[in-house]
Amino acid sequence: MSKQEGINTINKAMAALPTRLSDTILKHIHLLTEYEPVIGIMGKTGAGKSSLCNALFAGEVSPVSDVAACTREPLRFRLQVGDHYMTIVDLPGVGESGARDTEYAALYREQLPRLDLVLWLIKADDRALAVDEHFYHQVIGEAYRHKVLFVISQSDKAEPTSGGGPLSMAQKQNISRKICLLHELFQPAHPVCAVSVRLQWGLRMMAERMIKCLPREATSPVVSQLQSSFRTSVVREQARSDFGETVGAVLDSISAFPLIPAPVRAVIQAVRTTVVSVARAVWDFFF
Structure with a gap:
């Protein structure tokens, strides 16, 4: 039809x-x-932003930003499936350079009004969260907290690591503790997700949660970009x-x-x- x-x-x-x-x-x-959603994705170096996007979305990716452009302008990638488009904005992770964080605060304040959602990736084994917490409360604040979905990435690296097999009961318990910790530190508007792209674990639930977090006009165009296995009846x-x-x-x-x-x-x-x-x-x- x-x-x-x-x-x-x-x-x-x-x-x-x-x-x-x-x-x-x-x-x-x-x-x-024809609405074109814009989703921001942030996280420290090595948090697995690219692999998560590749795992979730089926769209043909083309870079929009000129890499040589001003460093304050984040990288933008346009995804296409059929005649539907979506833009992913790769936002810099905070806490890696104190000098840069002030610059990033200005960048985020400029970008947030234009984004439908921000996926904030925090590695399962990342314990240095003080800067993230400060940045979230000072920069994201009450005005935009409804736009942030926290995602614990690389859950297979949670202690005690299981040598490449499926997640152990002990790992799942530690991930649950990490989820509780993030709820305590950030008091997010949406429940925290946990995923492992390598094990293909937690991705379906994350896709369902992401669709629930989006503004109404953005849900259908984002669903059209999802890999077919995540276009569940719930979604x-x-x-x-x-x-x-x-x-x-x-x-x-x-x-x-x-x-x-x-x-x-x-x-x-x-x-x-x-x-x-x-x-x-x-x-x-x-x-």
Whole structure:
């Protein structure tokens, strides 16, 4: 099924509306289907940012930033699957250079408003978290804590290391303690995830949690970028529901426009439930 068929089906559900108005609504819905999410990923050198992105996302990667550009500008990579795009912003990890951290604080304050989500990677065996904690509370603060998802990376390196096999019970217990510690230090808005790319452990749960943390307009385009094994029924239903809600929000915002006559507003409100339900039903046409 094509995107055009999806648009036509939604259009039919709005048959009672004046054509000019339904055309305006369809333009807004079309923009929603082309939304390009921006996800920041941060962590100290060796935290495994690239390997996590490669494990999660299926998109064809192309660098956007000029590497020779100003060092304060983080590297940006654009991912493409079909006609859907997403940008990953590689943010520098804090705590490696005191002189740089002040510079990074300014960079983060500039970047945060533009990001849909930040994946903050902390290695399972990293014990030096004081700088991270300070940076989180001083720079991320209350305003943006809802945008941060903490991820304990390289869980296979948690003590006692098991020589390359699956995670031992003792390792899992230590990872649980690490999760509790991060909750204590950072008081994050979202539950902390733990993954091991090497063992393919925890990635599915992390993908599901990431989709729940994203703003509604970003979930479907991000789902379209995920490796097929992570496009679980939980992930797809979340995205489908969010798409319906964003379409409903389009109708609400147009209905609230002061120049809309009362009888037309009543028709918008009358068709809203049907349009949202149809949008959910045709989600697969778009994503």
